[in-house]
Amino acid sequence: MRSNSYEKYYGITTFGESHGKVIGVVIEDVKPGIEFPLERIRNALNKRKPGKGTFSSARKEKDELQILSGVFDGKTTGMPICLIVYNEDARSKDYEHLKDLFRPGHADFSYFKKFKIYDHRGGGRASGRETISRVAASGLVENILKDIQINIYPVKIGKFETTQTDLSFQNELSWRDKTNYKNLIEYLNNIKNEGNSIGGIVEVKITNIPAGLGDPVFEKLDANLAKAILSIGAVKGIEFGDGFCFAALKGDEANDQMNKKGFITNHNGGIIGGISTGNDLIFRFAVKPTPSINITQKTVTKDNKEVEFKSHGRHDICIIPRIIPVAEAMIKLVLSDAISHQKLISNENLQLSDYREAIDKIDEDILTALGRRQKISELIGKVKRENKIQIEDKEREEELLTRLKQKAKLWNIDESLVTNIWNNILSESKKRQ
Ligand SMILES: Cc1cc2nc3c(=O)[nH]c(=O)nc-3n(C[C@H](O)[C@H](O)[C@H](O)COP(=O)(O)O)c2cc1C
Known part of the structure; x- marks a missing residue:
């Protein structure tokens, strides 16, 4: 299985482990002669970097982009583009005591069952560092999105929920509700002091999206977005529009009726039949609490001995701020793909x-x-x-x-x-x- 490749219009293959030499991506099918968006990719990588906020892991990485191929004189050559960043602050010794046991909530056990061998240091391939590759790749397709605006923010962290969405309210958590932000910070500090972690729900609202993106049956826009978002570590659920609340609605409450100006409501979250309607595209995804916590938990070793285990490594109290740029990258890859396919069937401005x-x-x-x-x-x-x-x-x-x-x-x-x-x-x- 080519499970490390996202085989779409813009094919990408990601490689590298958390404590290996590098993390990288190979991007194919990029047109020649395009100005390589170095600054845009650097900015995106900076947003994803660990060690910036109070609640994020202390791992300090420069994540400086190196271009190995496919770019000449600042422009794409049409050849495969290979981008890497070096792992510099890997402190593999922190993970020595984990060599023979399976950390609760991590992929250690399932990787071991599948491959019989895995790099236990920092989560290896299951590490959040793998997502650097996706963020770097998304920088290359950003210009295809034109006026589309993607807003991503948590609407729930632990017991806190937003009661308003003020996009101008900027903070390290991307929390958009001024009214309870202070209390949320206090709550997160308490969780940090306990050595614990917390999960949440993230909302995505995409505006200025044209109608007609996505395809029937297996290439539905919602199906492709769901796969892209669920491929991010720690994401455990996704719902579009009214999502699971549809279960409590009657047909006349759930249908998006129309008038001359367009849709009157948006229960379906801007996608019907797998194709965008032109309404805002709205979905939410659930993020689990960071598996690494400084609390003693039960587990077993590779030879099935019961042991108690407490993480001493560095970890994020809540991974949501780290996941937001990754979700943005995956959305950009899916949308640019859908736009490129749509261009081919709509016969608009097609050239040789x-x-x-x-x-x-x-x-x-x-x-x-x-x-x-x-x-x-x-x-x-x-x-x-x-x-x-x-x-x-x-x-x-x-x-x-x-x-x-x-x-x-x-x-x-x-x-x-x-x-x-x-x-x-x-x-x-x-x-x-
Ligand atoms: C950007 C990002 C950063 C992450 N950082 C951490 C971390 O610091 N500590 C941790 O235990 N898990 C972290 N994770 C989550 C684990 O990678 C993930 O939970 C684990 O591999 C198990 O996979 P699953 O939760 O998708 O089933 C991170 C995930 C992402 C996407």
Whole structure:
């Protein structure tokens, strides 16, 4: 599984562990000749950096961006762009006592069960540092978003909820309610003194978003946003518009009725049928309390001995301020993708380069599918050999070709072309079996 890649219009692959040498990203399919937005990426990385607020981890990292490839004379070359930052304040010794046990709330146990080996230092690949790569990549697609405005702020932290949203009220938590901010800080300080942590709910409000973004059925805008947001560590739930409150509504209360000016309400959060309606896009996601806490907890070692464990490392009391820039980055990647796809079907201002971009993308998809087919074909060969089943199956081959020819008719593809492609694929597969 290519689980480290986000294979969309702008393909990105992230790499690196919390205590490895570097964290980085490879970005493909960026058009050549674009001014590389160094300052924009630097600013985004600065927003994500740890060690800035009272409630965030004390790990001090410069997170200085290094460009390894794909940029020449300040412009993109159309080649894969590789960006890295060095891990400089990793203090791996802090994690030595964790080598053989599974920290509660962390991915140690599940990684161990899956891979039988994992880098325990600082969470390895499950660390919040992995998100540097996503933030860096999002800087490159930002210009595609044009006037779209993304606002992200917590609406609940522990027992505190916002009663108003004053976007001009700026603070380290992005808390938008002046009326209870002081009490919230006192509450968080108490949690810090206990050595504990706390979770919350974050709201996203995206304005100036055009109608028509997103696709039916598996590429729904809400589905893609949900996957992108849930791929961020510590995010445990997401709801769009009225979300789980829909359960208590009747149809006439939940439907977004319309008049000449547009939608009268926005219960659906700006997406219906997986496609944006032009209403503000609104969703909320839940963030769990930081797993690392300075409180004794029960766990087991790799050889299943029960032990008590207390974290001594540095951690955030509430991860929400750290997650906000990451959520923003993921939203930018999803929206820029949807906008780029929409441009291709809406025939607006399309130029030769746009068509070429689209066709290159399709060719790449065909190659990726072929690569996957070859791998599966090798596995089929292995299973057949192990079970002493004859490799060649003429009847199945004929059956498949007939089915493919029927499909080809729907797309107006010549029968002989399908037969040629199929015969080539098949003879290649046989060589590998
Ligand atoms: C930006 C960011 C920073 C994080 N910082 C910490 C941290 O300081 N301490 C910690 O225990 N977990 C931290 N986490 C959360 C863990 O990475 C995450 O909870 C853990 O890997 C388990 O995965 P899950 O919660 O998604 O199931 C952070 C996550 C993100 C996205």
